[in-house]
Amino acid sequence: xxxxxxxxxxxxxxxxxxxxxxxxxxxxxxxxxxxxxxxxxxxxxxxxxxxxxxxxxxxxxxxxxxxxxxxxxxxxxxxxxxxxxxxxxxxxxxxxxxxxxxxxxxxxxxxxxxxxxxxxxxxxxxxxxxxxxxxxxxxxxxxxxxxxxxxxxxxxxxxxxxxxxxxxxxxxxxxxxxxxxxxxxxxxxxxxxxxxxxxxxxxxxxxxxxxxxxxxxxxxxxxxxxxxxxxxxxxxxxxxxxxxxxxxxxxxxxxxxxxxxxxxxx
Amino acid sequence: xxxxxxxxxxxxxxxxxxxxxxxxxxxxxxxxxxxxxxxxxxxxxxxxxxxxxxxxxxxxxxxxxxxx
Numbered sequence: 001x002x003x004x005x006x007x008x009x010x011x012x013x014x015x016x017x018x019x020x021x022x023x024x025x026x027x028x029x030x031x032x033x034x035x036x037x038x039x040x041x042x043x044x045x046x047x048x049x050x051x052x053x054x055x056x057x058x059x060x061x062x063x064x065x066x067x068x069x070x071x072x073x074x075x076x077x078x079x080x081x082x083x084x085x086x087x088x089x090x091x092x093x094x095x096x097x098x099x100x101x102x103x104x105x106x107x108x109x110x111x112x113x114x115x116x117x118x119x120x121x122x123x124x125x126x127x128x129x130x131x132x133x134x135x136x137x138x139x140x141x142x143x144x145x146x147x148x149x150x151x152x153x154x155x156x157x158x159x160x161x162x163x164x165x166x167x168x169x170x171x172x173x174x175x176x177x178x179x180x181x182x183x184x185x186x187x188x189x190x191x192x193x194x195x196x197x198x199x200x201x202x203x204x205x206x207x208x209x210x211x212x213x214x215x216x217x218x219x220x221x222x223x224x225x226x227x228x229x230x231x232x233x234x235x236x237x238x239x240x241x242x243x244x245x246x247x248x249x250x251x252x253x254x255x256x257x258x259x260x261x262x263x264x265x266x
Numbered sequence: 267x268x269x270x271x272x273x274x275x276x277x278x279x280x281x282x283x284x285x286x287x288x289x290x291x292x293x294x295x296x297x298x299x300x301x302x303x304x305x306x307x308x309x310x311x312x313x314x315x316x317x318x319x320x321x322x323x324x325x326x327x328x329x330x331x332x333x334x
Contacts, residue, residue, distance in 0.1 A: 023331060086310055187321050194324035249317045252310070 087255035111243035145261030206232030279326035286319035
């Protein structure tokens with residue numbers, strides 16, 4: 001209700017009009033004309049941050065874990081037990097845990113940039129940063145499948161469902177090929193991108209709209225502006241969940257694709 | 267009044283996944299209420315369904331911004 005009120009109030013004004021934030025808010029100017037943008041710095045920093053955290057939490061590893069070691073082990077245990085072991089199966093999952101663990105940490109740190117004060121730019125709001133991750137996940141699950149079944153064996157494993165009459169296969173095999181091999185990296189990319197992009201846009205809309213209404217001079221508009229800020233805070237908490245969920249989902253899907261690719265024939 | 271019809275399509279495309287996500291989590295809550303010890307397994311499955319339903323909207327969102 002407050003959203004409609006905000007938009008209505010924002011469009012009433014005739015003079016200097018309110019411009020809703022668009023996709024342009026991700027196009028930040030490069031730092032000192034060097035061609036390096038804020039997102040690049042953030043992505044690089046995330047790698048340093050993760051590396052530093054993992055080294056610090058595992059350097060003085062002991063049987064009775066310290067606080068930092070416990071935190072590191074908790075994240076690792078979460079990825080290993082609830083994602084990798086559940087999705088791949090308890091026999092072969094250990095080989096893929098390092099990949100999934102790095103994937104999860106990298107995505108979650110880059111997502112949480114979106115709500116850390118003063119940073120407030122999810123680097124995965126630019127689709128170019130996600131494409132390599134999805135391509136990597138695609139290569140890993142295709143590679144694991146080909147290693148297990150051989151090239152044609154994997155194609156058959158991935159596209160020919162069991163217990164289906166042969167005349168339906170003509171229809172089903174191209175569909176399965178499309179959905180299991182072609183579309184997967186695209187949906188992986190678009191899901192993470194869409195969530196980060198839309199979430200950042202939403203926060204920018206509430207913050208920008210609220211600021212505009214507060215500066216408006218009209219007392220009623222000012223009240224709606226405060227309401228917009230409150231909504232913005234509420235959406236921030238929602239984003240807190242969404243950002244974790246998207247990192248979890250990306251890793252879970254990568255793990256499930258791997259598990260499916262290396263599953264035994266029935 | 268100006269604007270893009272894309273956004274109406276975007277709103278329409280949110281209906282399906284919205285209903286679907288509601289049904290998925292309703293079923294999850296029902297399942298956990300019946301069998302609390304299966305919560306972990308059920309949650310993983312529910313998230314999978316949620317993700318597949320959500321993908322429809324996310325793809326539309328991307329297309330709405332791409333096609334002008």
